[in-house]
Amino acid sequence: MEYDFSRRLEKEVYLQDVFTLAKRHLLGAYLCSNVGGCFTAGRITELEVYVGSCDKACHAWPNKLTPRTATMFRAGGCAYVFFVYGMHNQFNVVAGPAGTADAVLIRALEPVAGIEVMRRRRGCEDIRRLTTGPGRLCRALGITRQEHDGEDLCGQTLWIAKGEKTYPYAARPRIGVDYAEEYKDKPWRFYIRGNPFISKK
């Protein structure tokens, strides 16, 4: 299998509806990073949608611009990276036009390139555990809030390359958003059906 990681998703793709972006363009695409002189890439297998205007699970709800959420209000096509639990970074793709605060959390990847680099960064041999989880994949790809929040996803450091096809997907409730009241059970987590590289069933 030959991969072409230079076929970046165009800026306009990120400006459309966040659900279309997530399911049709991001699922099955390749998240690529060039950090510390090392190239790594993985197929996006699992993600979650967050909606700034109405969704109580979204950091930016209800369209609240704070120092932390500011990057989510930028035009689609940049990275929103935040830090939680005192140790984990989480990578999101910002969606929609400037002024909206929708984003897609990438929850799992299937490692495709730079697997030895990922193993070294993660301190873990098992390929199934390298990038299955939002904190794990950030560490494997070298993504941090300090260095990459706001990063342009059409650039040379972090980018998303088009996948070869679209995949059949499953929809499930999101993980870890029990506080979100009527939004906690929304089936806004999507993953590639049958792919073993997902964080949770």
Add this chain to the structure above:
DNA sequence: TTCGGGATCGTCT
């Protein structure tokens, strides 16, 4: 200025 808790993970039982 303080304080509570988080879009998690690895380890231990």
Add this chain to the structure above:
DNA sequence: GACGATCCCGAAC
């Protein structure tokens, strides 16, 4: 299945 690690944000004081 439970728990501790450990920093930052945002709300309240």
